[in-house]
Amino acid sequence: MKTCSSCGIGVLIEGNKVKCFKYNTEKDKETSSDACLYYIDFIYEDGELLNQLQHLLLKEQDLKSKHMKNTI
Numbered sequence: 001m002k003t004c005s006s007c008g009i010g011v012l013i014e015g016n017k018v019k020c021f022k023y024n025t026e027k028d029k030e031t032s033s034d035a036c037l038y039y040i041d042f043i044y045e046d047g048e049l050l051n052q053l054q055h056l057l058l059k060e061q062d063l064k065s066k067h068m069k070n071t072i
Helices: 052-069
Strands: 010-013 017-020 026-028
Antiparallel strands (some): 017 026
16 A cells, blocks of 8 residues: 555654655655655665655656656
């Protein structure tokens, strides 16, 4: 199940809260992210987890590339 705590853009704060790096909002850890357009699984590069900004940039590039395919 997609939750805010399993999103690469989320920042864990105060035990049971997650702050969204994109929308700058706080949600519970177990809030469902099924409808979130910016949800991205954790990505590791050379054994290290990418930071939230890197996750966000990758997701934005992915969304832009999909948008360009549908505009013809």
